[in-house]
Amino acid sequence: MVYFGFLNGLFLFRYMLAGQRRLRNQIYWPVLLSLFVFSAFRWQVGCDWFGYWNQFWIADMHSIASILEVREGLWWWILTQLKSQGFAHPWANVVSSAIFFAGVHVLGRRQPDPLAFLILLFPVLIINITMSGIRQAAAIGVVCVAFSAFIDRKPLRFAAFVGLASLLHTSALLFLLLTPLVSGQYTRTRLVLAGMIAVPGIVVLMGSLGAQVAIVRYIDTGIEAAGAIFRVGLLTMSGAYFLLFLRQGWQRTFPEDYALVHLGSLMMIALLGVVAVSTVIGDRIGYYLIPIQAIIFARLPWMRFRSMKSVLVAMPYVGLVVFFGIWMLISRHFQLCYLPYGTWITGMPPEAYLPPGSF
Numbered sequence: 001m002v003y004f005g006f007l008n009g010l011f012l013f014r015y016m017l018a019g020q021r022r023l024r025n026q027i028y029w030p031v032l033l034s035l036f037v038f039s040a041f042r043w044q045v046g047c048d049w050f051g052y053w054n055q056f057w058i059a060d061m062h063s064i065a066s067i068l069e070v071r072e073g074l075w076w077w078i079l080t081q082l083k084s085q086g087f088a089h090p091w092a093n094v095v096s097s098a099i100f101f102a103g104v105h106v107l108g109r110r111q112p113d114p115l116a117f118l119i120l121l122f123p124v125l126i127i128n129i130t131m132s133g134i135r136q137a138a139a140i141g142v143v144c145v146a147f148s149a150f151i152d153r154k155p156l157r158f159a160a161f162v163g164l165a166s167l168l169h170t171s172a173l174l175f176l177l178l179t180p181l182v183s184g185q186y187t188r189t190r191l192v193l194a195g196m197i198a199v200p201g202i203v204v205l206m207g208s209l210g211a212q213v214a215i216v217r218y219i220d221t222g223i224e225a226a227g228a229i230f231r232v233g234l235l236t237m238s239g240a241y242f243l244l245f246l247r248q249g250w251q252r253t254f255p256e257d258y259a260l261v262h263l264g265s266l267m268m269i270a271l272l273g274v275v276a277v278s279t280v281i282g283d284r285i286g287y288y289l290i291p292i293q294a295i296i297f298a299r300l301p302w303m304r305f306r307s308m309k310s311v312l313v314a315m316p317y318v319g320l321v322v323f324f325g326i327w328m329l330i331s332r333h334f335q336l337c338y339l340p341y342g343t344w345i346t347g348m349p350p351e352a353y354l355p356p357g358s359f
Contacts, residue, residue, distance in 0.1 A: 100129075
């Protein structure tokens, strides 16, 4: 199967290049381009394919003035511009993937092993979001740039990019609550104080229009996200592993991004409480944390372990292969949404130009 073969090929590629940093850095660019093409130029692949198709065909109902008044106005502006320039609706996937991978590259280039960071995103984040929920995929790409600003201790830049991401998907607004921790010394006392300050911010966000829409859609209706408990469970285990076994060594080895990874790990664990209320909302938030999870996994070769280092370094790759294989085999959503894989890169299908219901 194309997905499982692609995943195993990527992971095997990384294994073969262990100890060859220069070659890994050279291969990074072809892999980045391949993942972009794989996600951007798919045809009728992804659970939200026809939902975004419908969005594209109603995009011209919004004027420039009205776009400024709607939620996620930047996304609607992108769709409006594509349609006004005569592009067919699959180009929305291309734009979304371009934003996502550009943001991932900004964060990935800071890693000791950019290739490992990139391919670790494939089995969950790229398949589930970049190839389905393209609006949030674009927002996650911008949030990755915000994470880079967090590492650089640039609070205004961090807040600006989070705000920009929220114009693509309002769920990104949650990360504004981290702004007080961007600058200054990262200590337990400041973390507690920032948490207390964040409480009013959470109340404000919960009262916002976007939060109210989310409550109506995902809490009051009983809608569930299939597989959310497994994805969030994987994040929770990753965050707990960092806090229990890697935290002190990370602070010594990688002090520049310790605050971001520590906060991300705490949020991963907190997601269990969110999932208890709404699997959809917990799942949506969790996708933003997968880049931080990938940072943790990709840095394991640089951490000190008392024994079995090679096993511990390989565990995330083995675990993700098993996770993806089980999901692929037993998930009805996977069978319906992702099979067969198709692409329009060799030529745009004629129905791409027709509005919904025209054929």
